[in-house]
Structure formats: structure tokens, C-alpha cells
Amino acid sequence: MPTYKAPVEDVHFLLNDVFHFDNYNNLPGFSDASADVREAIIEEAAKFSEKVLQPLNRSGDLEGCKRHDDGRVTTPAGFKDAFKQLGEGGWLSLALPAEYGGQGLPVTLSQVVGEFLISANMAFSMYSGLTQGAMAALLAHGSDAQKKTYIPKMMTGEWAGTMNLTEPHCGTDLGLLRTKAVKQADGSYKITGTKIFISGGEQDLTENIIHLVIARIEGAPAGTRGISLFVVPKVLINADGSLGARNGVSCGSIEHKMGIHGNSTCVMNYDNATGWLVGEENKGLNAMFVMMNEARLGVAVQGLAQSEVAYQNAVTYAKERLQGRALTGAKEKDKAADPIIVHPDVRRTLMTIKAFNEAARAFVIWTALKSDVAHRSGDEKERQAADDHMGLMTPILKGVLTDQGFANTVAAQQMYGGHGYIAEQGMEQFVRDARIAMIYEGANGIQALDLVGRKLPRDGGRAITAFFTEVGGFVKQHGGDEAMKPYVGPLAASLQHLQQATMWLMQNALAKPDNAGAASTDYMHLFGLVVFGYMWARMAKVAQDKLAAGSASEQHKTKLVTGKFFMERMLPQTALHLTRVQAGADTTMELAAEAF
Incomplete structure (x- = not known):
């Protein structure tokens, strides 16, 4: 049987020694996450993941979710109690604003906890992950009334959240969506349409599910310019905050899929369901x-x-x-x-x-x-x-x-x-x-x-220029350090490969867009390797300093060996990706479709 132990020691090393978490104490919430508080949160998250969630991972995969004739969906045994513990333990509210009942701590801690939960039980963690994402969208674009209505119950785990984008004919190209919204006299909308692949669309973990749904208001422009976002609760909410009648939203079926069996992936039918606009009309994609x-x-x-x-x-x-x-x-x-x-x-x-x-x-x-x-x-x-x-x-x-x-x-x-x-x-x-x-x-x-296509040229390449400056500065600063040469030398070479690939795209992609398309995946992985190289160089610098000071632990010595392995055996792949980028699109695009 598989086991899991949260990488607590590695997280502490990164937060304390590499990224100097306490240097951010000028930001709201960071001073509340002192070293002892961080340690307590991380240790408790590890225990919850290892003791509560991991034992449910295989059993949840074997049992899966079941849709009943009345449209109800039941999740695997143990999931409901675990989700209750998740909410009561405050794990959903770590980084949310105190004004709505959250703890106001840094999102960095929430991401650390997220890794533990996912390693322990990925299918289970998706229910909480989608809920946190829905809360983020409501906090950014919802009205004050919407925030006060939904956020407090979602952060305690009493209610969950989902994201409804995909339709049977409409995946990446959201401009093709057909789900429609008809405005009512009271300012609400009637939502009608079908959404597919909706993670956690129906479940028995919570008493309500807050669906975020994109739809097109009658008469809205075609394409993505006419998309609006709506909040559509599974159960309508009375003026006093109590739960009322069931809304016109139901689970038509659950998908039988390759993995994540413990998560209910649903076909959702909206039949004149009542919803409310989030943000502005036709600005739904922004939200x-x-x-x-x-x-x-x-x-x-x-x-x-x-x-x-x-x-x-x-x-x-x-x-x-x-x-x-x-x-x-x-x-x-x-x-x-x-x-x-x-x-x-x-x-x-x-x-x-x-x-x-x-x-x-x-x-x-x-x-x-x-x-x-x-x-x-x-x-x-x-x-x-x-x-x-x-x-x-x-x-x-x-x-x-x-x-x-x-x-x-x-x-x-x-x-x-x-x-x-x-x-x-x-x-x-x-x-x-x-x-x-x-x-x-x-x-x-x-x-x-x-x-x-979008991120590199954005704002005149300001972001990529800043990255080149930061990594180049690190290379220059530590290039003369003999102990750092096994790390800085390969990083410098890979950075040059990324700069060459970026320049090639600038020179060859505008006139021939297929060059960008053919190069994109190799460019992305080249970039990722350079970032990993930079991360390893920073970790190695910390370990080398500990070694020089005579305070290096086995963890630091292991870091130096692992980082050197990365530099010798993995980072050189940037040269391969560069060669592929510079090969262009001609051969890739030459064959007629009939030749495949």
C-alpha cells in the first residue's frame, strides 16, 4: 500500500533560508505568520494530510462517485467527514480576508498546504481547490452583498464552489458558448444551457454548491466580447441567509474517467436556473x-x-x-x-x-x-x-x-x-x-x-526583461565564487539559450506565426529548465554558505549533490530545446492534411 510523508523540512528550508519569508513582514498578514506560527500550520497540515486524507486515497479511487436516479451524487466513504474536518480546521480560510471570517495569512502558506493535500489525495483536494478559486473570483469581482452572502459559508466548508466553462462543443474557444442568460425584472437572470467536465458539480459533502457560470446575455455581442459571469447557487438563499428552494440546476450524469475517481466530474444542466451577474455585463472573462x-x-x-x-x-x-x-x-x-x-x-x-x-x-x-x-x-x-x-x-x-x-x-x-x-x-x-x-x-x-503569443510581448517584453536581469545579475554576482561554479556556469549557459530562443522568436514569429506555434512547447520547457536552474543555484548558494560557516546539515549537503546532478544531467536539455525552436515550422507544416 502506498504511503505519504509531507516534505516539511524542505518547505522550512525554502521559506526560511532561501526566500527569507520574514523579510516580507511589511506586507499585511506576514507578521501574523511568524516562524512558530508557520511551523505549527505546516506541521498540522502535514498531520491532516498524512493521517486523514492519504488513507482515503486508494479507497476513494476504488469506490468512486455515484449518481442516483434523483440526480444526487454520493462521494466515497470518509470524504464527507474529511471535508468537514477541512473546513473546521480553517484550511479553506487561511489566506482569506479577516472581514469575511478568514485568517488573512499569506497565500504562500495556502499553496504549501495545497501541495500536502494534493499529494495525499488529489481527487479530494479538488473539492477544496475549486471552492478556493470560486472565492477568489467573488472577492475580486463580486458585489459586497455577494461576498457577504457566499464567502463566509464557503470558507468554513459548509458550502462549496465550482467553475462552469466548458460545453460539449466549446472547450478552449469560449467564444462559441451557447448557454444563455435572460434578464428578469428583479435584476436576476434565468440561466439555461449545459456544461460538461464540471469538477465537484454535484456532491454530498456540503449543503450548498455555489456555481460560477459563464453565459451569454440575450443580445450580447458574439464571441468572447459577449461573455458574462453569473453566480448560480444549487439551493437558493433566503433574505435571512437560510436555505430556500432548490434552484433549476442538476447533474445529468457523472463522467467515467481515467483517474481522479473520488471527484465527481459532472454534466450540469441549467434549466431556467436563477443566477446573478458577477461584475459587469460582457466582462465575464475578466472575472x-x-x-x-x-x-x-x-x-x-x-x-x-x-x-x-x-x-x-x-x-x-x-x-x-x-x-x-x-x-x-x-x-x-x-x-x-x-x-x-x-x-x-x-x-x-x-x-x-x-x-x-x-x-x-x-x-x-x-x-x-x-x-x-x-x-x-x-x-x-x-x-x-x-x-x-x-x-x-x-x-x-x-x-x-x-x-x-x-x-x-x-x-x-x-x-x-x-x-x-x-x-x-x-x-x-x-x-x-x-x-x-x-x-x-x-x-x-x-x-x-x-x-x-501573449505573455512574452506583453508590455513591450517588460516581464521577460526583468527575468533576464534578475538571473543575469545572480550569475554575475556569484560567477567568481569557486564553490558556486558547478551551479552558476551551467545556469549562465542555459540562460543564454533562453535569450537566443527569445531573440529567434522576435525575429521570426511576427512575419510567420507558425514559427511561434511550432516552437512554443519547446520554448516553454526551455524556460522552465532555466527557472529550475535558477532555483537550484539559489538553493546551492544557501547550502554553500552553511558549509563555509561550518553549520551545514545533511539536508544542505544533499542539496548540493542534487543540485549538481540537475546542472550536469538535466539542465543541458536547454540546448536541445533551442535547436528545436530554431528549426522553425517549415517541415512541421509542409505535409497536406491528407498525408497524415
Whole structure:
């Protein structure tokens, strides 16, 4: 049976030593998250994830969700009680404003907790993740009345939230949506249409579900310019806040899917359901993008989280499974064979996953801190720079972490040989669950196009210029440090590859857009590797300083070895991606469709 232990020590290392969390105490909420408070929150989140959620992961996958004839959906045994504990424990309200009953703590802590929850039980965590995303959209664009009505109940876990975008004929191209909204005399709207792939669209965890639905108001412009956002509760809410009549929204069916069986993925039917406009008419995408960006960061963490739990179990198996002898001679002479962790190719696999996990975690925390700055700083320039970072990095986080996270679950499964293909070991569930993260909240090919087509040229390239300046400055500052050369040298080379790829796109994509399309995925992964390289260089600098001061722990020494492995064995892939980018689109686009 699979196990999970939250990477608490690594999180503390990143928050305290690498990113100097306490330096942000000038921002609201940070001074309330002192070192002892952080430690308590992280330790308790680890316990909840390990003791409550992880034991429900496999049983929830086996049982799945069930739709009944009356449209009700029941979730796996134990999920309802666990969700109650989640709400009562304050895990949904960590980073939400105190004026609505939240704790007002940094979103960075919420992201850390999110990784633990997802590693322990990804299907379960989606109910809370969508609820948090819905709250973010309402806080950003909802009216005061909407915030006061919905947020307090959602943050306690009494009510949940969803996001309703996709329709049977309409996925990425939301301009094609057909769901309509008809305005009523009292200012409400009647919503009619069908939405598909709605995570948590119906469930028995909460007494109400607050659906956020995009639809087109009668007479609105065609395409994305005519999209509005509505809040549509499953159960209508009386003036005194009590629950009233059932709204005209129902679950038509639940999808039978590859993974995340414990999450109810629903076809939702809206039949003259009563809804209320969120924000302005025809400005729904602006509001929904708040939720989508929140969700994309959450999905990026899903890639990391599944990679982490798969890695942990693969390591355990590699230490226990006896098979063959070490190439350099028997290591366990009193046993019939050596554990497979003695074999270099097994080490290569495990080191590759480990190096990714630790760099990806640093990337997530780095970006989460930028989110806190963007939303909490009183300095306009700081907010702008942090927002630039978020815009540039979101598609990289989502695309790279989920692509590589899935690949890592497959690699971890491979450690088990044939046993990894057997459901009892739990490894095949990690593979199945991780696969969806590459698809939803914008398939990864779309993330790559968004990066190349929108994020790079935005504001005259201000965000990418700032990134080049920051990483280039680090290289220059530490390039003369002999101990840092194994880290700074490869980082400098990979940064140059990214700069060359960026320049090539600037020179070749405008005149021939297919060049951008053909290069986008390689460019995204090249960029991701450079970010990982920067994260590893920063972690190595901390470890080297501890070593020089004579205070290095085993954790610091391990960081230096793992970081060096990344620089030697993984970062050189930037050269391959650069070559592919510069190959252009000619061969890719040459064949007629009939030739495929």
C-alpha cells in the first residue's frame, strides 16, 4: 500500500533560508505568520494530510462517485467527514480576508498546504481547490452583498464552489458558448444551457454548491466580447441567509474517467436556473480569469504533488526490492541480492525526479510570494513587477510542472517493474490521476501558445526583461565564487539559450506565426529548465554558505549533490530545446492534411 510523508523540512528550508519569508513582514498578514506560527500550520497540515486524507486515497479511487436516479451524487466513504474536518480546521480560510471570517495569512502558506493535500489525495483536494478559486473570483469581482452572502459559508466548508466553462462543443474557444442568460425584472437572470467536465458539480459533502457560470446575455455581442459571469447557487438563499428552494440546476450524469475517481466530474444542466451577474455585463472573462489563474497555479501544484508522492513510494520500493548485484560487487552479502537502489540507472531515475520536485517546489513558493506582493504591497512598482512575474510564469508553471510531473509518475511506476502495473501497489493510480493535470484548465499546448503569443510581448517584453536581469545579475554576482561554479556556469549557459530562443522568436514569429506555434512547447520547457536552474543555484548558494560557516546539515549537503546532478544531467536539455525552436515550422507544416 502506498504511503505519504509531507516534505516539511524542505518547505522550512525554502521559506526560511532561501526566500527569507520574514523579510516580507511589511506586507499585511506576514507578521501574523511568524516562524512558530508557520511551523505549527505546516506541521498540522502535514498531520491532516498524512493521517486523514492519504488513507482515503486508494479507497476513494476504488469506490468512486455515484449518481442516483434523483440526480444526487454520493462521494466515497470518509470524504464527507474529511471535508468537514477541512473546513473546521480553517484550511479553506487561511489566506482569506479577516472581514469575511478568514485568517488573512499569506497565500504562500495556502499553496504549501495545497501541495500536502494534493499529494495525499488529489481527487479530494479538488473539492477544496475549486471552492478556493470560486472565492477568489467573488472577492475580486463580486458585489459586497455577494461576498457577504457566499464567502463566509464557503470558507468554513459548509458550502462549496465550482467553475462552469466548458460545453460539449466549446472547450478552449469560449467564444462559441451557447448557454444563455435572460434578464428578469428583479435584476436576476434565468440561466439555461449545459456544461460538461464540471469538477465537484454535484456532491454530498456540503449543503450548498455555489456555481460560477459563464453565459451569454440575450443580445450580447458574439464571441468572447459577449461573455458574462453569473453566480448560480444549487439551493437558493433566503433574505435571512437560510436555505430556500432548490434552484433549476442538476447533474445529468457523472463522467467515467481515467483517474481522479473520488471527484465527481459532472454534466450540469441549467434549466431556467436563477443566477446573478458577477461584475459587469460582457466582462465575464475578466472575472473568470481570476479563478482560472488561481486554478492553473493549483493544477501546477498537482503536477508537483503527484510527482512527490510517486517518488516517495518509488524510493521506499527501491530500498526494499532485492534484485541482482551491484556492478561494483555485492553490497548486501548476507542476502540473496542487493536492493535495486544500488544500480546506477535506478539512481538516475530517482535523482531526476528528486531534482525536479525540489526545484518545482521552490518555483511554486517563489511565485506564491510574488502573488502576495501583487495583492498586498502598498508600493505600486512592487505590485506591477510581481504581477508581471505572475503573468509570465503561470503558463510555465502549469505546463512544465504537469508535463514533467506526469512523466515522473510513469518513471516512478517503472521502478516497480510489473508490480507497478498492479493496482494494489498504488503506483498506477498516481499515473492516472496525474494525467488530467496536463489537460484541464487549459491544455498544455495552449499554455505554451499563451506564453509565446501573449505573455512574452506583453508590455513591450517588460516581464521577460526583468527575468533576464534578475538571473543575469545572480550569475554575475556569484560567477567568481569557486564553490558556486558547478551551479552558476551551467545556469549562465542555459540562460543564454533562453535569450537566443527569445531573440529567434522576435525575429521570426511576427512575419510567420507558425514559427511561434511550432516552437512554443519547446520554448516553454526551455524556460522552465532555466527557472529550475535558477532555483537550484539559489538553493546551492544557501547550502554553500552553511558549509563555509561550518553549520551545514545533511539536508544542505544533499542539496548540493542534487543540485549538481540537475546542472550536469538535466539542465543541458536547454540546448536541445533551442535547436528545436530554431528549426522553425517549415517541415512541421509542409505535409497536406491528407498525408497524415
